[in-house]
Amino acid sequence: MKQITDSILMIRPVAFRMNEETAVNNYFQKGTAAANDEITQKAQFEFDTFVSKLRKVGVNVIVVDDILENDTPDSIFPNNWISFHQNGDVALYPMFAENRRRERREDILDILEDEGFVINNIFDYTKAEQDEIFLEGTGNLILDRVNAKAYCALSPRANEELLIEFCEDFELFPVIFHAYQSVENERKLIYHTNVMMCLADDFAVICLDTIDDKKERKLVISSLKEDNKEIIAISETQMHAFAGNMLQVEGTFGKRYLVMSTTAYNALTKEQVDKITAHCEILHSDIATIETLGGGSARCMMAEVFLPKKDN
Known part of the structure; x- marks a missing residue:
């Protein structure tokens, strides 16, 4: 079992803007007076530059264009609606915002199969949306694939029962806690675990200050230490600069990189x-444009592809 991969799915934006449907509980989003065309152009430039940096070090980036007619302003963050696993399993997740549900596209599975990846089984959790139950993929789930654990900060977008069902299906042990951020002097639940925690192969970057309950904080620390992960703690201020939203990937000759935004760095x-x-x-x-308006950063833009490849 591998913790990191050299293959990444990324969705190129065609009509990027601040998503009014997600802003209700994503406190990282900020508006702008810029026109939508200008925003999309900036986002596309940032996206293309990012992709070329990844490809330059040997990461296999599969880029798929968003579909204009779908009106999906957050499509640039595919890791929330889909995850890919080493045994050929794929999971499809229930999304909090109605306009984000349109991001799920079957043709993306066809594109991956055309790229030589094998899909054996699809776990579809999307029916939970009918009951207002959500679990937004690897936004909520920080997967320790090697040690078979799923770290999850519960929130309006991460339902505990569905998390446990997912862990049973994928044979993972759930490490469950609550993470908070200060919003106008109030402690509010953080919408996605992956803005406060990043798990690499032998270390974790995490904002422990967000886990207000001491018992829960102790549980997370002991779980990481049990697996010999070095804990690199960041402050809440650093988390607000997306310093928790990072992903470790593999480049040429298996060389490892921790990918983040310049803001985070x-x-x-x-x-x-x-x-x-x-x-x-x-x-x-x-x-910066994507982060400010989207309320998500580098990690959110990359859906890791762990699927097996066809034997040639």
């Missing part, structure tokens, strides 16, 4: 950078 201290680079190189790209 600039928020890190020298000591934190040194701790990360003791494990792997850092790759960062400027995606």
Whole structure:
């Protein structure tokens, strides 16, 4: 079992903007006075630059264009509606915002099969939307694939019962907690676990300050230590600069990179950078428009493809 992959699915935006349907509980989103055409052009430039940086180090990036008619402003974040697993399983997830449900596209599975990937089984959890039950993929689920665990901060977008069902289906142990951020002097649940936690092969970048309950914090720390993960703690201020929203990937010759935004990189201290680079190189790209309006960063833009390849 592998923790990181060299294959990534990314969706190129065609009509990117701030999604009014997600802003109700994504406190990272901020509006702008810029026109939508201008926003989309900026987002496309940031996206293309990011993709080319990944490809330059040998990451296999499968780029699929968004569909204009679908009116899916958040399609650039595919990791929320789908996940791909090493045994050929695919999971489809129930989404909180109605306009995000249109991001799910069967043709993407066909594209991956055309790329030589094998899909054996599809776990479809999307019916839960009818009961207002949500679990937004690897936005909510931080998967430790090697140690068979799923870390999850419960929120309006992460239902505990559905999380447990997912863990049973995928034979994972759930590590469940609550994570909060300060919004106008109130502690509010963080919408996605992956903005406060990143799990790499032998370390974790995590904002422990968001886990207000001491018992829950202790549980998360002991779970990470049990698996010999070095814990690199970030502050809540750094988390707000997307320093928790990172993903480790594999490039040419198996070389590992921790991928993040330039905003996140600039928020890190020298000591934190040194701790990360003791494990792997850092790759960062400027995606400020996408972060500001989308309320998600580098990790959210990458859906890892762990599917097996066809035997040639």
